[in-house]
Amino acid sequence: MPVRLTRRGAPPEVAIVHLGPGAFFRAFNAIYTEEAGDWGILAVSLKSPTARDQLAPQGGAYTSLTLSEGGNESRIIGSIAEVLVAPEDPEAVVAAMANPDVKIVSLTVTEKGYCHEPATGALRFDHPDIQHDLQNLHAPRSAVGFIVAALQQRQKAGDNAFTVLSCDNLPSNGRLVRRIVLEFAAKVSSELSDWISRNATFPATMVDRITPATTDADVAALERTKGYYDPACVVHESFRQWVIEDDFVDGRPAWDEFGAQMVSSVEDHELMKLRCLNGTHSTLAYLGYLAGHETIADCVADPAFAALCEKLWREEITPMLAEPEGEDLNRYCAQLMARYRDTAIRHRTWQIAMDGSQKLPQRILGTIRDNLRSNVVPKGLCLAVAGWMRYVGGLDENGMTIDVRDPLAARLKHVSDGAEDKVSALLAIEEVFGQDLPKDERFSAEVSAAFEQLVSGGARAAVETYVSG
Numbered sequence: 001m002p003v004r005l006t007r008r009g010a011p012p013e014v015a016i017v018h019l020g021p022g023a024f025f026r027a028f029n030a031i032y033t034e035e036a037g038d039w040g041i042l043a044v045s046l047k048s049p050t051a052r053d054q055l056a057p058q059g060g061a062y063t064s065l066t067l068s069e070g071g072n073e074s075r076i077i078g079s080i081a082e083v084l085v086a087p088e089d090p091e092a093v094v095a096a097m098a099n100p101d102v103k104i105v106s107l108t109v110t111e112k113g114y115c116h117e118p119a120t121g122a123l124r125f126d127h128p129d130i131q132h133d134l135q136n137l138h139a140p141r142s143a144v145g146f147i148v149a150a151l152q153q154r155q156k157a158g159d160n161a162f163t164v165l166s167c168d169n170l171p172s173n174g175r176l177v178r179r180i181v182l183e184f185a186a187k188v189s190s191e192l193s194d195w196i197s198r199n200a201t202f203p204a205t206m207v208d209r210i211t212p213a214t215t216d217a218d219v220a221a222l223e224r225t226k227g228y229y230d231p232a233c234v235v236h237e238s239f240r241q242w243v244i245e246d247d248f249v250d251g252r253p254a255w256d257e258f259g260a261q262m263v264s265s266v267e268d269h270e271l272m273k274l275r276c277l278n279g280t281h282s283t284l285a286y287l288g289y290l291a292g293h294e295t296i297a298d299c300v301a302d303p304a305f306a307a308l309c310e311k312l313w314r315e316e317i318t319p320m321l322a323e324p325e326g327e328d329l330n331r332y333c334a335q336l337m338a339r340y341r342d343t344a345i346r347h348r349t350w351q352i353a354m355d356g357s358q359k360l361p362q363r364i365l366g367t368i369r370d371n372l373r374s375n376v377v378p379k380g381l382c383l384a385v386a387g388w389m390r391y392v393g394g395l396d397e398n399g400m401t402i403d404v405r406d407p408l409a410a411r412l413k414h415v416s417d418g419a420e421d422k423v424s425a426l427l428a429i430e431e432v433f434g435q436d437l438p439k440d441e442r443f444s445a446e447v448s449a450a451f452e453q454l455v456s457g458g459a460r461a462a463v464e465t466y467v468s469g
Contacts, residue, residue: 002229007059011081012040016253017097019044019143020109021051021083027211027236029106029167031064032260033079036253040081042102044093046109046143052083054232062232063222067344074226086146090139097150098157103250105150106165107177109143111358112407114170116180118361119434123180125187134187144177148185151196161199163248167207169278171270171362174204174245203245206270208277210237210339212347237345239335243269261326268324275317276329277336278363280309283380284340285352286387290397290459296347300340304460307467308380309337316378320370354405356388357412357432365437377442379450380466386450387459389426392416397458408432423448 016033018025021043033039043060045051055062060080066073086093097105111118115127123144124130133145140146147164154161164181166173181202185193214235223229242255246262256262263269281296287308288299299305313333323329339345364381371378392412394402406412412426419425427438427447437443453462 002223003227005058005061005063005076005228005230005232007061007078009078011060012038012079013101014040014042014081014096014099015102016041016104016106017044017093017102018042019046019105019107019146020113021045021055021080022108023214023234024207024209024211025108025167026062026077026080026232027064027234028207028209028240028242029108030077030079032242032255032258033253034077035258036255039079039253041079042096043080043083044086044096044146045083046086046113046141046146049085049088051232052085055080055083058230058232062234063226063230065218065222065233065235066238067235067342068238069342069344072344074222087141090141090146093146094138094140094149094153097146097162098153098159100154100157100159102162104163104165104248104252105147106167107143108167110168110355111170111362112355113143113168114176114180115142115144116176117431118358119365119431121176121179123183130184134184137188144180144184147177147181148188148192148196151181151185151200152188152192155192155195160250161196161201162250163252164200164202165205165244166202167205169207169274169359169362171274171366172204172267173270174202174266178202199249201247201249203247204266204270205245206241206243206266206273208241208273209239210345210347211235212345213351215346237339237342239339241273263325268322269327272321272324272327272329272332274362275321275367276313276333278359279317279367279381279384280312280336281352282356282359282363283308283312283384283387285349286356286384286391287459287463289349289353289402290387290390290454291463292397293349295345295349296340296352297343297345299349300337302460304463304467306337308463309340311467312380316371316376316380317367320367320374350403353391355407356392357406357408357429360385360388360432361434365433368443369437372440372443377446379446379469382443382446383450383453383462383466386423386447386454386462389416389423389447389451390454390459392426393422423451 129142133140166177242260293299393416
């Protein structure tokens with residue numbers, strides 16, 4: 001049996017509960033918190049026991065692997081004190097969050113974890129987890145259910161509220177989580193909703209670090225070089241950026257002493273990142289996958305796809321952005337391209353393509369709307385939407401099955417398979433495209449034309465046509 005990584009020394013006292021202890025959280029939030037010291041984290045998995053099964057035998061410790069073409073670096077992170085699996089004992093999770101020693105409840109639950117309509121931001125009261133939680137608030141399932149249940153216990157005990165810190169790639173994520181928490185709480189009682197509104201805070205954040213999925217090869221390589229087995233290890237690039245609105249109920253770690261930017265408003269920064277990085281990531285994911293590129297680095301090694309990114313940034317994305325304080329948009333995009341080209345970071349197009357129905361409204365459709373309001377038809381971003389439509393049909397350009405991972409996967413395939421006009425049928429999915437975009441003839445016509453290009457000539461040819469146009 002291989003020697004397993006184990007914690008050295010006692011874990012820090014828990015002051016943060018984090019919902020969603022996946023790879024990004026371990027490659028980002030937990031490292032900043034480790035550096036700041038003294039703030040222990042209770043990590044809660046809302047669905048799968050995988051993180052607990054990996055971390056518990058190691059006392060919560062794990063290895064952070066920084067990948068770069070110049071050589072890899074590793075360090076052991078010990079900020080996670082304990083891991084719980086919510087479905088196994090939801091009451092214990094609520095009790096832990098209700099403990100007044102907990103100052104912050106943070107989240108990386110991905111877009112779908114908010115149980116909201118991506119096109120509007122409203123909480124989906126028809127979501128099965130939300131329906132369950134409203135009837136069983138003592139044993140919730142959803143992130144918003146756990147937050148409201150814990151805040152209700154705080155209210156009843158006369159304790160302070162906590163700060164709710166969303167760290168997901170969503171525009172105005174602080175306002176979004178505040179909205180859905182208050183909408184849910186109002187269904188419980190107006191007094192509870194009012195108390196949360198007065199006493200809890202919901203600062204917005206912008207997070208950025210490319211974190212590919214850890215592979216068996218990564219775990220094996222770590223064991224060869226370091227002499228221990230760590231299935232919880234995470235791999236990531238060296239770059240990181242965390243911008244946080246400094247609005248905390250009861251203190252916070254000294255993240256700013258280790259590179260986090262504390263600001264009064266994060267809106268311009270998050271929009272820059274969401275549209276420049278995430279928007280082109282999703283574009284490369286769909287079109288690159290269809291063209292046979294496995295990773296982002298593979299995509300931008302192809303001159304046509306590198307030019308695609310450059311043209312999107314120059315003509316369709318940055319003209320619609322306000323330049324954030326302390327940033328230069330042209331320099332930022334050049335830095336993104338350098339990050340994309342790093343072959344040490346094997347960020348798979350298939351991984352980025354997951355949950356597209358949730359990601360598209362924030363990453364791409366908002367920029368399309370801004371262009372259309374400026375009387376510009378953004379042909380490249382419309383091609384990206386067409387690429388998503390081709391991808392969710394479930395067959396690649398060689399007729400091979402695509403493993404589409406999306407909350408709406410079955411519906412998307414059914415709609416795509418059953419319609420003669422696939423574009424119109426997919427545009428009619430209101431929770432993705434809203435009511436406005438399908439009615440805009442400029443948009444629908446451009447997406448239809450791009451889709452036909454993809455079907456007739458393939459993704460690479462369509463990209464070349466766009467780049468040369």
